[in-house]
Amino acid sequence: MSTTIRLLSYNVRSLRDDRQAVARVIRATAPDVVCLQEMPRFFRWRKHAARLARESGLVTVTGGAPSCGTMILSRLRVAVERAEDLTFPLTRGAHRRGLATAVLRLGRDTRLAVISCHLSLLAAERRAQGELLLRRLAAMDVPAGVVAGDINEPAGGPTFRRLAGALTDGWERAPAGGEFTYPAGAGRRRIDAVLCTEAVTVRSCGVPTAPAADDLVRASDHLPVLAELTV
Template sequence: MTYADLADLPGSKTEPDGSAVVRLLSYNVRSLRDDREALARVIRACAPDVLCVQEAPRFFRWRKYAAWLGRRTDLCYVTGGATASGPMILSSLRAHVEHTEDVLLPRTPGPHRRGLATAVLRFGSSARLAVVSCHLSLQAAERRAQAGLLLDRLPHAATPHAVVAGDLNERPDGRAFRRLAGALQDCGAVRPWGGAYTSTPDDPHQRIDAVLASEGVEVLGCGVPVGLPGVTGRDLRAATDHLPVLAALRVPAAAAA
């Protein structure tokens, strides 16, 4: 993939038929413990309409850090953070927020509790997208169960179109990843774009972060934005311990009643 090709990922727009091209970025930010300015530069260069965060700050003054991230990336807080035990959703002003819900998943003794940040966003007059930001368990059995609980929440009653984005803590051949990909489109496999591996920034060798979309959502491109104009290798290495996943998706307009 050449840098010129990377620049060709479709930009945000609403089509004459009411469908919407949405740019969505999924990023594990490691609680903003690394170079925050590098992180903000990467996010701004990706120009997302929707940012699905994992490992958002969730302890003391976490809302202050969520607000800082929004200010530095020209995005608005939608839902999640401490209330979802880590996952969070931000969006541009292009998105109209119709519904939000933070979901805490059943807790296994020992590891910290996991959760889901969920929202229904509308683009234009009728292109609705249910969004889930997730961070699955480090334990394989719990991870697979969480994948099932996540799928149980889709589709949302407000829309048949959905996207799940997050740190799955598992490669595509894992049971939880396969469970999700059996019900949803694995966007990075359907329309590869950019880089494939998300871990680690210093030595990318495994794909454990993903964007998955329901049938009916057209995948226009999905991958790690290595070499995207404005995204430098130095910033990617300094920002956090994961590489981000950027996807361009075409969301159909709702059918007329």
């Protein structure tokens, strides 16, 4: 028996722009699971996360400060089997980054490993993080898996190609919606992605068209990526 899941990936720039617009975008796309990047991770980060989850009609699964700003939210119908926050090794002088990871259960039999990621701006560090990301997904030992987040590199870059070679680039498999994710006001690059294991079928993937255009521009400097998946 298959289960259809709507998954949204969104870099929200620490909610510095318009938090309510972010919530409206999330509600308009009606996701089951949300992978966030650049959530607040310092002063009162739990309060910011709880407020966004509440305004979006979701609950917090894991992430925040312990995973350096990556986070996973979900609908109440999604059960959390296990969750873990990880940090990447720190390169001196660079911004520390990490992963929010969870094994989710939808219905009686459907299990899905989910990772929210935000990779480095530095090419060498980004490549190393890409390898660690793939190892972490394999270690979760769930056939159906999704990696979603800000790769910080265009689709033709070496780290992006490595990830898309090991996994399925949802955008390439079933493109839908806008063509670019950054910057939000005048997109020129696709640096955000939803990547899946072979046990996940991508029905559609791209920048959603449902939210109001002004909300997309006000909410963040990134556009979200919405994927409809079947497990």
